[in-house]
Structures are given as structure tokens and as C-alpha cells.
Amino acid sequence: xxxxxxxxxxxxxxxxxxxxxxxxxxxxxxxxxxxxxxxxxxxxxxxxxxxxxxxxxxxxxxxxxxxxxxxxxxxxxxxxxxxxxxxxxxxxxxxxxxxxxxxxxxxxxxxxxxxxxxxxxxxxxxxxxxxxxxxxxxxxxxxxxxxxxxxxxxxxxxxxxxxxxxxxxxxxxxxxxxxxxxxxxxxxxxxxxxxxxxxxxxxxxxxxxxxxxxxxxxxxxxxxxxxxxxxxxxxxxxxxxxxxxxxxxxxxxxxxxxxxxxxxxxxxxxxxxxxxxxxxxxxxxxxxxxxxxxxxxxxxxxxxxxxxxxxxxxxxxxxxxxxxxxxxxxxxxxxxxxxxxxxxxxxxxxxxxxxxxxxxxxxxxxxxxxxxxxxxxxxxxxxxxxxxxxxxxxxxxxxxxxxxxxxxxxxxxxxxxxxxxxxxxxxxxxxxxxxxxxxxxxxxxxxxxxxxxxxxxxxxxxxxxxxxxxxxxxxxxxxxxxxxxxxxxxxxxxxxxxxxxxxxxxxxxxxxxxxxxxxxxxxxxxxxxxxxxxxxxxxxxxxxxxxxxxxxxxxxxxxxxxxxxxxxxxxxxxxxxxxxxxxxxxxxxxxxxxxxxxxxxxxxxxxxxxxxxxxxxxxxxxxxxxxxxxxxxxxxxxxxxxxxxxxxxxxxxxxxxxxxxxxxxxxxxxxxxxxxxxxxxxxxxxxxxxxxxxxxxxxxxxxxxxxxxxxxxxxxxxxxxxxxxxxxxxxxxxxxxxxxxxxxxxxxxxxxxxxxxxxxxxxxxxxxxxxxxxxxxxxxxxxxxxxxxxx
Numbered sequence: 140x141x142x143x144x145x146x147x148x149x150x151x152x153x154x155x156x157x158x159x160x161x162x163x164x165x166x167x168x169x170x171x172x173x174x175x176x177x178x179x180x181x182x183x184x185x186x187x188x189x190x191x192x193x194x195x196x197x198x199x200x201x202x203x204x205x206x207x208x209x210x211x212x213x214x215x216x217x218x219x220x221x222x223x224x225x226x227x228x229x230x231x232x233x234x235x236x237x238x239x240x241x242x243x244x245x246x247x248x249x250x251x252x253x254x255x256x257x258x259x260x261x262x263x264x265x266x267x268x269x270x271x272x273x274x275x276x277x278x279x280x281x282x283x284x285x286x287x288x289x290x291x292x293x294x295x296x297x298x299x300x301x302x303x304x305x306x307x308x309x310x311x312x313x314x315x316x317x318x319x320x321x322x323x324x325x326x327x328x329x330x331x332x333x334x335x336x337x338x339x340x341x342x343x344x345x346x347x348x349x350x351x352x353x354x355x356x357x358x359x360x361x362x363x364x365x366x367x368x369x370x371x372x373x374x375x376x377x378x379x380x381x382x383x384x385x386x387x388x389x390x391x392x393x394x395x396x397x398x399x400x401x402x403x404x405x406x407x408x409x410x411x412x413x414x415x416x417x418x419x420x421x422x423x424x425x426x427x428x429x430x431x432x433x434x435x436x437x438x439x440x441x442x443x444x445x446x447x448x449x450x451x452x453x454x455x456x457x458x459x460x461x462x463x464x465x466x467x468x469x470x471x472x473x474x475x476x477x478x479x480x481x482x483x484x485x486x487x488x489x490x491x492x493x494x495x496x497x498x499x500x501x502x503x504x505x506x507x508x509x510x511x512x513x514x515x516x517x518x519x520x521x522x523x524x525x526x527x528x529x530x531x532x533x534x535x536x537x538x539x540x541x542x543x544x545x546x547x548x549x550x551x552x553x554x555x556x557x558x559x560x561x562x563x564x565x566x567x568x569x570x571x572x573x574x575x576x577x578x579x580x581x582x583x584x585x586x587x588x589x590x591x592x593x594x595x596x597x598x599x600x601x602x603x604x605x606x607x608x609x610x611x612x613x614x615x616x617x618x619x620x621x622x623x624x625x626x627x628x629x630x631x632x633x634x635x636x637x638x639x640x641x642x643x644x645x646x647x648x649x650x651x652x653x654x655x656x657x658x659x660x661x662x663x664x665x666x667x668x669x670x671x672x673x674x675x676x677x678x679x680x681x682x683x684x685x686x687x688x689x690x691x692x693x694x695x696x697x698x699x700x701x702x703x704x705x706x707x708x709x710x711x712x713x714x715x716x717x718x719x720x721x722x723x724x725x726x727x728x729x730x731x732x733x734x735x736x737x738x739x740x741x742x743x744x745x746x747x748x749x750x751x752x753x754x755x756x757x758x759x760x761x762x763x764x765x766x767x768x769x770x771x772x773x774x775x776x777x778x779x780x781x782x783x784x785x786x787x788x789x790x791x792x793x794x795x796x797x798x799x800x801x802x803x804x805x806x807x808x809x810x811x812x813x814x815x816x817x818x819x820x821x822x823x824x825x826x827x828x829x830x831x832x833x834x835x836x837x838x839x840x841x842x843x844x845x846x847x848x849x850x851x852x853x854x855x856x857x858x859x860x861x862x863x864x865x866x867x868x869x870x871x872x873x874x875x876x877x878x879x880x881x882x883x884x885x886x887x888x889x890x891x892x893x894x895x896x897x898x899x900x901x902x903x904x905x906x907x908x909x910x911x912x913x914x915x916x917x918x919x920x921x922x923x924x925x926x927x928x929x930x
Contacts, residue, residue, distance in 0.1 A: 172204040193224045210252030218244045238306050241267055255280050268300035284332030293323040298348050314419065319348030325367065342366045355417030357382060370394045384410035384430065403454060405437040424470035432461040435485065455487040456513065473540045474500030488513050500537045504530040521614055524587035534597040551665035558694040559770045572689040579690050581641050586613040600664050601626065615639045629656035636855050637686065644685040644693055648852045653678040658708055674708015683851035694745050694769055700844050702739035709733060715819045722821045723808065724790040725758055733757040741844045745769050773819055775812040780805050794823045
């Protein structure tokens with residue numbers, strides 16, 4: 140809108156042909172402006188090089204216009220609007236994000252008659268509550284490159300008004316409040332154009348500043364001066380109190396180079412008291428005590444340094460963070476964690492913790508490690524940690540904040556209930572798992588490895604001795620390898636890998652090796668079998684499948700292969716034993732004792748298929764083969780060689796033995812066992828071929844399952860190796876300082892997890908039993924079953 144008065148000047152339009160006259164004599168009229176008004180204006184600016192976007196919206200202006208006798212124009216008015224700015228490029232980093240900041244400019248400005256020079260005689264610029272005085276001159280207004288000579292001044296500006304410029308989401312999230320005063324004397328002098336900026340020099344001071352966050356004081360009594368050099372460098376100098384301890388900050392931030400980087404050299408000395416951290420800034424329930432005396436230097440990471448990292452503008456941290464009387468209390472820990480004294484050395488992009496004793500209740504654990512990629516320069520990068528945890532003893536019971544709701548129920552029993560489609564004490568296993576807090580993590584915020592070594596680990600169910608393990612992990616992967624411990628009277632070795640993520644089910648692999656464990660003690664804690672099996676147990680198991688979000692397995696996905704040897708023990712078969720004893724009339728079968736039972740098996744389609752194996756020393760030396768469903772369904776064939784005098788006539792009749800066979804000294808009895816473990820069904824099958832029960836094993840099912848498990852493991856390990864090597868910057872090997880021969884990802888590849896690499900001479904499926912019971916030697920034609928069964 141233009142306000143003013145106009146008076147015709149020059150030739151009369153009526154006699155000259157009006158504005159389009161070809162006479163060329165002057166203008167049709169002249170307009171004297173007295174005021175300008177703008178409303179609803181908007182300006183959008185974007186710098187693609189820096190991804191910086193600035194928007195001026197709701198622009199409004201009211202200005203009086205006058206012209207001096209010397210031809211200068213005078214604009215005296217007020218200009219208002221809202222500015223928003225955001226960016227992701229290196230240049231945008233110099234501009235803090237703004238969201239709808241109110242801008243108000245009152246100015247007395249003159250413009251030269253040729254509109255080439257603008258002079259700010261007096262100006263007051265307000266950003267929200269920040270008021271700045273502006274004076275100076277802009278020349279060459281009509282040229283692409285203009286010349287600036289402006290001065291900006293602030294006096295007694297409340298620091299809280301500066302904090303108010305931060306985005307509301309940030310201020311509200313941390314409840315930021317500030318006090319103190321700000322002073323500024325700045326000048327902008329030099330060319331301003333498409334590829335050039337004027338030099339901004341001067342100084343900004345904060346006097347008696349304080350900052351609180353989360354309702355608690357973080358900074359107090361702060362004096363800060365920030366000097367801006369002619370070369371666009373920054374020179375901060377500050378002192379005050381940080382979390383109750385003195386701090387000083389000084390150094391220089393150099394001008395931007397051609398690639399947008401800055402040379403940085405800053406030094407910070409601080410001695411914060413951790414108890415002064417406002418609780419609202421910590422995870423729920425976490426409390427901290429102690430001090431962290433620190434001397435740190437932040438500097439540019441030189442390109443020649445091995446830890447410089449990729450990309451311009453990389454920074455390095457150097458110095459040391461001390462630890463004094465640290466105490467950490469967390470709701471996830473049953474005891475406080477305490478460190479009397481320690482230190483963390485910072486070297487470039489790494490933080491190194493030397494061996495440091497950590498008290499966990501009555502136990503002391505020595506922790507050591509290195510965090511690399513500390514500053515996370517690359518998008519999506521996560522810190523990488525490699526360390527050790529060692530000690531004489533650690534109590535997992537003490538570390539648990541609450542005892543388990545049902546200490547008699549184990550994870551193994553829940554897992555078997557899930558795959559067997561059974562309830563647990565009248566409840567669904569999923570409900571019990573939720574109650575117990577079982578949950579598969581979606582991601583881990585670190586990548587790396589931890590080597591664990593303890594003489595004794597106290598668990599809720601007992602003790603583990605000589606515990607050794609290596610944990611390998613990344614954001615989407617978790618692996619336990621090289622794990623071994625003594626328990627159940629023998630040694631247990633495990634290797635497991637699990638892919639993490641948000642899918643309903645994620646793949647896993649497990650390798651388990653038992654050496655001379657007490658079968659009853661082991662099976663009672665890991666399966667629903669309780670102590671129905673006694674004796675010394677050797678076992679190998681290779682298993683692959685999928686786990687849901689509650690860490691419970693999916694029965695359809697499970698496939699596995701293994702073998703076992705049970706020595707000097709027995710089987711308390713419950714209903715099945717009672718039914719066998721009744722069917723054959725031999726009471727000793729109800730509680731069956733044996734010297735040795737060796738066999739191999741595969742797991743497929745929800746069934747365990749047992750290879751033919753002899754229960755040596757048991758009544759009738761039974762050979763057993765066939766299937767046991769994970770839901771308890773039975774499909775077994777058993778063959779007994781029973782002394783004739785041990786069989787009553789009724790038993791012979793049930794076995795279908797004709798009278799003319801009564802003179803035989805030994806009777807071959809073949810039984811088919813169906814039904815379920817709780818309600819078995821027996822029937823004699825004189826014509827049955829025991830090998831038929833193992834047909835799946837002999838027809839190549841074992842090889843198929845072995846191959847499937849191996850392929851799943853290889854896929855999981857290949858993915859893990861790729862992820863970890865990507866996080867390690869493409870390095871295929873680890874530095875020598877991290878035990879390359881034992882801790883590299885490629886030492887966890889499938890060929891190191893197979894049973895034959897763990898106990899090659901004793902525990903491979905084809906070597907854990909004598910040659911006389913291998914699948915190709917237990918068929919009826921080699922045992923004489925066909926000749927002994929008259930039918």
C-alpha cells in the first residue's frame with residue numbers, strides 16, 4: 140500500500156497523447172510518497188551448498204517516506220516478522236536452529252539519491268526479548284557485491300533471553316533456565332555477495348552467568364568472553380563452576396577452510412560432582428556419587444594421524460578423566476557399583492580404561508577396555524567397545540534387584556513348554572515369560588567384544604566354576620563364543636548367536652557340549668524331564684531356529700543334530716516304565732538301570748528322531764530308535780533280548796510268541812511304543828524292523844539337517860562378520876593388542892563352532908558310540924532279529 144499525494148507535472152497528457160506519446164517529453168505525472176505499508180509478506184531463502192533454509196514470514200512494515208533537499212530519501216519506520224532457520228551442512232552449523240523467532244526492527248535510514256548508499260542513522264533490532272543497537276552503512280546497493288560497515292551493540296542483555304532463542308522442544312525437554320547478563324560489541328565490515336561474507340569482529344561477554352537444567356543448577360558464576368577475529372576465528376575464554384566444581388575453558392577455533400572444517404584447539408579443566416547432576420537428566424532411578432576431575436583438550440584430528448577418522452571437521456579428544464569415589468545405583472542392579480579411584484585416558488577418538496577394580500556388593504570385578512569411534516563421526520556409526528571383565532567371584536543373585544517370581548521355574552522349562560505347546564502350571568508360557576521379564580533386545584548401542592573370566596559365578600540354582608566366555612556384539616547381533624564352565628559335576632561348553640531386530644522372530648544358532656555332567660542335575664534345570672535321567676552324560680547339540688520377542692523358540696523353525704552318551708545311570712520312565720514292566724512282566728523295567736547308552740539324534744518337524752542305540756546292562760539289553768515329539772508324542776520301536784525264564788506265559792502271549800518257541804533260551808521281543816509320555820500305548824510287533832524306526836536317519840535326513848543347520852549358522856555368522864567389520868571401518872583383522880588369535884570375528888565362523896572342533900576325538904556324532912551301534916550296523920539283518928522272530 141502506498142500513501143501520498145500526486146500532482147501532474149510536465150506536458151498535459153491531453154495535448155501530448157498521454158503516457159504512450161512518442162514525443163518523449165518527460166513523464167505523465169510525478170508521485171510524492173509519504174508512507175509505505177506491507178502486510179502478509181514472506182521471503183524464503185535456501186543455500187543448497189550448506190542445506191541452510193531461512194524463512195521470514197508474517198512480514199509487516201510501516202514506514203514514513205520523505206525526501207531531503209539534497210535528494211536523499213529518508214525512511215523512518217518499523218519492520219516486523221518471524222524468522223525460522225535450519226540446516227545440516229557445515230556452514231549451517233554456525234547458525235543455531237530457530238523456530239518462529241519474532242523479529243522487530245525500528246530504524247531511521249537514509250538512501251542516497253542514486254539508491255547506491257544506505258545509511259542506518261539509528262536502529263534497534265529485537266529478536267524475541269533480545270534488543271540490539273544497529274548503526275552503519277551499506278554501499279553499492281545496486282551491485283551484486285555490496286560493501287558493509289555495520290556496528291551491533293548490546294548492553295545488559297538478560298542471558299535468559301538468549302536461551303529463549305533455542306527451539307521450544309529443546310528447552311522444554313531439559314527445562315533450561317538461565318540468569319546473568321550479556322554484552323556484545325560487534326562489527327560487520329567488508330563485501331557481501333554470492334560467494335563472500337563480510338568480516339565479523341568484536342567480543343561477546345557473559346557476566347555472572349548461570350544455567351539450570353532439569354530443575355538443578357549445572358553452571359554457576361560463569362564469566363565468558365568470546366572474541367571474534369578478523370579471520371572469522373573464535374577465541375572463547377570462560378571460568379566458573381560446573382556441577383559444583385571449578386572449571387576453566389580456553390583456546391581457539393580457527394576460520395573455516397575451503398572444505399568447511401575448522402581448526403580447533405580448546406582446553407577444559409573441570410572437577411564436577413556427579414551428585415549435582417539433576418535427576419531429570421539421568422535415566423529413571425539412576426543416582427550417581429563421586430567426582431570426575433578432568434583435563435581435556437579438544438582439537439582437530441590431523442589427517443596424518445591414524446585416528447583422524449573420515450570426513451572434514453573431525454575432532455579428537457585428548458587428556459584424562461579421573462574417577463574419585465564413584466558410586467552408581469541403578470534399579471536394574473541389586474547392589475551399588477563403586478570405584479574408589481580410576482582414570483579414563485582419551486586419545487583422539489578413543490577412550491581407554493586400564494584395569495580398574497569395581498566393587499559390586501561383596502564382590503570385586505576388574506574391568507578394562509577401550510571405546511573407539513567415541514565421537515561417532517559417520518552417520519549411523521556406533522561406539523565400538525572391547526574389554527575384559529575378570530574376578531575371583533561374582534554373585535548373579537546379588538546383582539539381581541528382585542528374586543525371580545518362581546525360583547523353581549527355569550528358562551529351559553519355559554522354552555520346552557513353548558515348543559511342546561504345553562501350559563506351565565496352568566498358564567501360557569508367553570505370560571510367564573513376560574512376568575519373568577524375558578525380552579529380546581532390538582538393538583545394542585555398542586559394537587565390540589568382552590572377554591569374561593571368573594573363578595566362581597554364583598547363580599540362583601548353584602555355582603559355576605572356571606567360567607570363561609567371549610561376548611561379541613553389534614547393534615543387530617549378539618554372540619557368546621568360547622564359553623565354558625564347570626557345573627553339574629562336569630564341564631559345559633556353549634556357543635550361541637542371535638540376530639537382533641524388531642521382527643516378530645529372529646534367527647539364532649546354538650552349539651552345546653557337555654562333558655561328564657550329572658544328567659539329573661543338568662536336565663532338571665534345563666528341561667521338563669526333571670531327574671528322570673541319572674548317570675554321567677556327554678552330549679553334543681547343534682541347533683538352529685528362531686526366537687520371538689520373549690526369547691521363546693518357534694517349534695516349526697527348530698532343526699538340530701546331536702549325540703549323547705549316558706554312562707552308569709538309569710531312566711525313571713514314569714508311566715512308560717510302569718507300562719513296560721506290566722507288559723513284559725519284568726518289574727526292573729519300571730526303574731531301568733544301565734551301564735551305557737550311546738546314540739545320536741536329529742531334531743526336525745517338532746520331533747526328536749533317535750538313532751538306534753543299545754541300553755547296555757539294562758534288562759534285555761534293549762535297543763531303542765524312533766521319534767519323540769516335542770509335545771510328548773511317542774513313535775518308538777524297542778527290541779529286547781529277554782531270557783525265556785524271565786517271561787511269564789501272559790507276557791509271551793502279549794508278545795505274540797507261539798508255543799513252539801517256548802524252548803528258546805532267549806526271546807527277541809519287538810515293541811512299538813505310541814501314545815504320549817503321560818499315557819503310553821504298547822503293542823508287540825514281531826515283524827517290525829528296528830531299522831525302520833531309524834529310516835529317516837539312514838535315508839539322509841541327518842545330512843539334510845546338518846546342512847540346514849550349517850547354512851543357517853553360516854548366514855548368521857556372515858551377516859555378523861559383515862556388520863562388525865563395517866563398524867570396524869572395513870578392517871578384516873583386529874590389532875594385536877586385542878588378542879587377534881582368539882577374539883577376531885573370523886574365529887567365530889561356523890567351522891569353529893561345529894562339534895568336531897570342540898571335541899574332535901570324542902564327541903562327534905559318529906564317534907561317540909562303538910562301531911557296533913552305528914546306524915549301518917544295528918539293522919535287523921546284522922543283529923539276527925529276522926531269524927529270532929518266527930513271524
